[in-house]
Amino acid sequence: MLLAIVLEVSATLSLRAVSTGGSWWWLCVVVLGYGGSFWLLGVVLTRGMPVGVAYGIWSAIGVALTALAAAALFAEALSPLSLVGLGVIIAGVLLAELGTRHARGGSGSDA
Template sequence: MTPHHRSAWPPLLVAIALEVTATLSLRAAEGFTHPFWLIPVVIGYTGSLWLLSVVLDRGMPVGVAYGIWSAIGVVLTAVLGTALFGETLGTVQIIGVGAIVVGVLLVELGSHPRATSPERAS
C-alpha cells in the first residue's frame, strides 16, 4: 500500500459513514413526512461527496475509491436497514452482499501492482 492510499483511507471511511447516514436518514424521512431527517440527508451526501473528492486528490484511483465507497455503503445500509427499520434480507440478498464484499476485496487487492524481482525485470 502506498502512502497515498494510507492517507486516503480516513476520509474514505468518513465518506462512507456519511453516505450511509444520509441514506438511512432518507429512509427515516418516510417520503418527506418527517422533514427533520432531510437535514442529515443533505449534510451527509454533500459531506460524503466532498470527502470522496479528497480521497481522489490523495491519489487513490477513482475505480478503487468509488468501488469501495459504494460497495461498503450498500453492505452497511442493508445490514443497518434490517436493524433499524425491520427490513429483511432474503437468502439471495445475503449472497449478493457477500459477493459485494468479495468484489471489494478483489478490487482493492488488484489495485496494488505486484513487485517484480530483478531477475524477472530483465
C-alpha cells in the same frame, strides 16, 4: 474513507424519514450527509487512491452497511441469499483493489 461511508449510509437511511413526511431536520441530514460524503470521497482521491477503487469501496461497503442497518432499524427483509449477494459485492471490490495494486506494481517495475 470511513467517515465518507458513514455519512453516505446515514444520509441514505435518513431518506426513509424524509419520504414518510419527516421533519425538515431529516432533510438537512440527507443533504449534509451526501454533501460531506462526496467531499470526503474527493479528499481521498486527491491523496492518490484510484477513482475506481475509491468508488468501489465507498459504494460496496455503503450498500452492505445500509442493508444491514435497514434490516436492524426498519425490519426490512434480509434473506440468506441477500447476505451472499452482499458478500459477492464486497469480494468483487477487494479483487478490484488487488488488481489495481498488481497493475501499479507491474507497471512500476517495467520502467
